[in-house]
Amino acid sequence: MIDKTVADVATAVAGIPDGATVMIGGFGRAGQPVELIDALIEQGAGDLTIVNNNAGNGDVGLAALLARKRVRKIICSFPRQVDSWVFDGLYRAGEIELELVPQGNLAERIRAAGAGIGAFFTPTGVGTQLAEGKEHRTIDGREYALEYPIRADFALIGALKADRWGNVVYRETARNFGPVMASAATTTIVQVDEIVPLGSIDPETVITPGIFVDRVVAVGERRWLDGGAFVGGVDLEGEPLQDAGTEGTR
Amino acid sequence: MIDKTVADVATAVAGIPDGATVMIGGFGRAGQPVELIDALIEQGAGDLTIVNNNAGNGDVGLAALLARKRVRKIICSFPRQVDSWVFDGLYRAGEIELELVPQGNLAERIRAAGAGIGAFFTPTGVGTQLAEGKEHRTIDGREYALEYPIRADFALIGALKADRWGNVVYRETARNFGPVMASAATTTIVQVDEIVPLGSIDPETVITPGIFVDRVVAVGERRWLDGGAFVGGVDLEGEPLQDAGTEGTR
Amino acid sequence: MTTISRKDLAARIAADIPEGSYVNLGIGAPTLVANYLPEGQEIILHTENGLLGMGPAPEPGRVDPDLINAGKQAVTALAGAAYFHHADSFGMMRGGHLDVCVLGAFQVSQHGDLANWSTGAPGAIPAVGGAMDLAIGAKSVYVMTDLLTKTGDSKLVAACSYPLTGVGCVTRVYTDHAVFDVTADGFAVREAFGDNTVAGLQELTGLTLIDATSAEED
């Protein structure tokens, strides 16, 4: 029997070594593998290269990983945010390397890694600083720059549900980088609200087939859902609204 | 109000001019836009370049279009089949041009056209006749050949259902080339069993978003389905089984 | 000289977007355009984090952290919406499938070059997000901006001094003073608001401008 489910997040992130390249899914709170990131902080791997759209917010999650000097380099499209003070400080101090990639090139480079494409010509960024030094070519009258795949040793993905074969379904815009990152990592680790029985996901609706997934861990239903239905009562970070009268635990 | 539905297949294929490049979806009977192909035969456009996985079977559909000398060139991966006598004859007589493309390169080149990629390096075909004369490059120790996008003026796609915005859902392996072809044509025409009300397709399950679709036409439910449920009783071409006692009309 | 409000400018842009268009409204001020799209007309909004058919902000208490726009604000999904992943979403843009994209700008050059991601200030932390993809990501790229910076410099320039976001990508610039088309011969004043004149705009921008104010609307 194939069973990719693991008991807890510590087991899910076991074996990530120092020096690994780790993709982390999510765009904002949507699709962010919150519990897996916390487990990675706990786990201890350092000298990491992180691939994410951003470079951490506030003092939690990815920012906390950065604050512990566990990240050597970050590949992302948008590090600077109002609350990205941890990254900002490290960057200004020269303690972290940044590879800035336009968001669509980032997604496409990750897809290329998953799909076995050696390199591709993209129009995005041509004529800008971010294409400087790259190979350029005019094709059919349009100018393109050559971009290479971004691969990872591990991917940490947040999704809605999965079965024991690792077939994954996302929810709304939480899908974002999940499917391409899952395809581009040697070991893909997915956290879901719930692991469902094999056969209960309609094969037409599988977004990430299990072939791309190595470990699946259930972390419980997110606060804004109840039995799979949206109930709200949270802010954008998923924290309870002040007036909602809920208990406020994470 | 956006309404991409058209009344009949003749309206759906209206305006395809002589000399057009036309992608035709489908792999075997699955996803084959049978009624749209018949309408194209009726419509009369000639000097066409056809992009399809195959080059027609028997004497119907694409083969019938070929038999009427309406196709100048075909871009496909597998023209030679046991019943591809129409293509075979034209090819041997030098009356049709063939661009043979490995199936995965075909799909990826079509995707590249839809996704604005200028060209890409693929490992498929390297060292074979089909990569001769193409630009080669070794990247990270592996050899690749450079492939260019395949665009079309029109795409004819067969699918299960759509709404008036052109959001499309396929069925099983009938999905095949539909999504990439829909993205790579200036005008994408989709035939479906049924047009459903806007909002009745779960946004999580839309496979081809309406942005890629220009015209949608309902052609009635396929014989092996009844009210959307599979009932069988047909052969691989969708024709009634001899012993099934059905009426045998198309 | 007359300047129109940001809201009026958003309404002005909205009036130029035909029914049935697929539109990306970028981040910040351009998102205001959504509020002025004509009632009862169907215009389909794209957000590059994976949604077509984006609807307005949710009711209080109905914020869904899984359903946000590219500015990481809570949104809703209309009937007819579709979700997709990032590579598909940016493929949609790069592949030229969007009709209109509305963006902010630091500078736009008379050749249609756009600078909107970095002021190039030393020590600034660079961040580009989807700006470069958006800049090349639509059949028509509209810029929404004040004509002048807070210090009175023209944002329409002969050549951008700030780092570029995209080359020759801007179709039209909607400012608080006037609407400018980017043409092969430089900026053409398409519409001057209130008491603005082509001569006055030439003075403000320091550029030679084409007078297209009496041109046919397209």
Added chain:
Amino acid sequence: MTTISRKDLAARIAADIPEGSYVNLGIGAPTLVANYLPEGQEIILHTENGLLGMGPAPEPGRVDPDLINAGKQAVTALAGAAYFHHADSFGMMRGGHLDVCVLGAFQVSQHGDLANWSTGAPGAIPAVGGAMDLAIGAKSVYVMTDLLTKTGDSKLVAACSYPLTGVGCVTRVYTDHAVFDVTADGFAVREAFGDNTVAGLQELTGLTLIDATSAEED
């Protein structure tokens, strides 16, 4: 010398495929391998026309024209299956996500080159399908073939004379006489069936073969 039947060869290949593998069985004879996969073990079959979790042929009368394999035969989908489009499916192969691919061959060279799509006969209509994608599309590429052609020529060769499908792509060749690994030093006989010997196989193939029959099973 002993030759084993095609069914026995299919069973022999099936025995080498571990549980949990993602496997593509090509077209023709290799599809027989599906019939011999161990009962009760989960091995996930891929068909490049867009399905993972392919099941056996349907019952009579239950043929579904929408549900076929790459050989355009009717199949079924198991619980746990997933559908996807052609670009995603071939991305899966090209990206190296399949564990095993089993293919037929006209010739395999001692360097692992595969020829299986064209005999290069003049006047023949070329057709490649997914052959070249399959040849490079798995971590292990197994070939299933008779050792000799009908005219007695060895299909294992020093260098392919037929047009290539892929270069250096074959991992192992399962023939009716023996199982051969492709190594940096040429073919190694991993297992000789019945009364076949390395010396006898050398004679049949005309190649210098490495004797690996006493090597540890992996």
